[in-house]
Amino acid sequence: MSIDAGADDDAVGPAARRRGRRPAGEDTRGAILAAARDEFAERGFDGASIRSVARRADVDPGLVRHYFRTKSDLFAAGIVPHGVDPAVLVARLAAGGVDGLGERLLTAVLGIWGQDGGVALRVAFAGMTSGEVQADALSGYVGRQVFARVAPLLPPPDQQLRVSLVASQVAGVLLARHVLRLEPLASMPVEEVVALVGPTLDRYLTGPLGTSSAAPARHRDGPGDQRHLEG
Known part of the structure; x- marks a missing residue:
């Protein structure tokens, strides 16, 4: 079973395709991580998906994968508070x-x-x-x-x-x-x-x-x- 579970992750509809990079000056990666933390907190690892995180962050699912290859990578990065390298x-x-x-x-x-x-x-x-x-x-x-x-x-x-x-x-x-x-x-x-x-x-x-x-x-x-x- 794929760790990027959920067929909905790969089915990108018209609404999702309209999303993309945020305007200059906005922290897209930070917004994705914030959305991921909320998703994992509310749904758990299995219930959350790349697409649900993208929807919450108002970005294209492909952009989530641009920053984080898999749901597991996104989960791990999400424990680091915003702005901390x-x-x-x-x-x-x-x-x-x-x-x-x-x-x-x-x-x-x-x-x-x-x-x-x-x-x-x-x-x-x-x-x-x-x-x-x-x-x-x-x-x-x-x-x-x-x-x-x-x-x-x-x-x-x-x-x-x-x-x-x-x-x-x-x-x-x-x-x-x-x-x-x-x-x-x-x-x-x-x-x-x-x-x-x-x-x-x-x-x-x-x-x-x-x-x-x-x-x-x-x-x-x-x-x-x-x-x-x-x-």
Whole structure:
């Protein structure tokens, strides 16, 4: 079954053909992403389609595919808030070096993904738990856009293991705050969360792991690990 499910995606009627690029100055990609977030939130991954997103954004379905090849790609990109470029974000955070990178990363993630009250994150987590395709799309996107850019900054030989540990910790905090809404963590100020969790992330990134000398081969970096990071 195609991940771009729905025969209606390929049947572009006259009304859809009249749509196209927005006037100069309008953020077409941003409008598509905003529409996609609403569609996935209301209909779920299976219920939403390229065509329904295009209809909501008032663009041609072909234009949606111009920016996002598949519905899975659109779903993954939709978790990133409008105006945030993961590559630029990671480059800015890494500019200060690896010391304190975990705290800076967590501060940025909690600030950015908390702006909408965690709506995008709830959609993302719901999608990840409802199907393997969605989970693979999201993990691949995060791997390519964020962690594959962080890994080269870290001390060998366990870059893959280090970024995996950071990812698990950050995902757990986001899940607890915005999906499960576990108190007091859910309402705790960002600064307090960072003060509690940030040092752990920094240890994962640069500190002794206690298992490096005996880490299984599958945890060590090699061509296979880099491919995994890049999705």
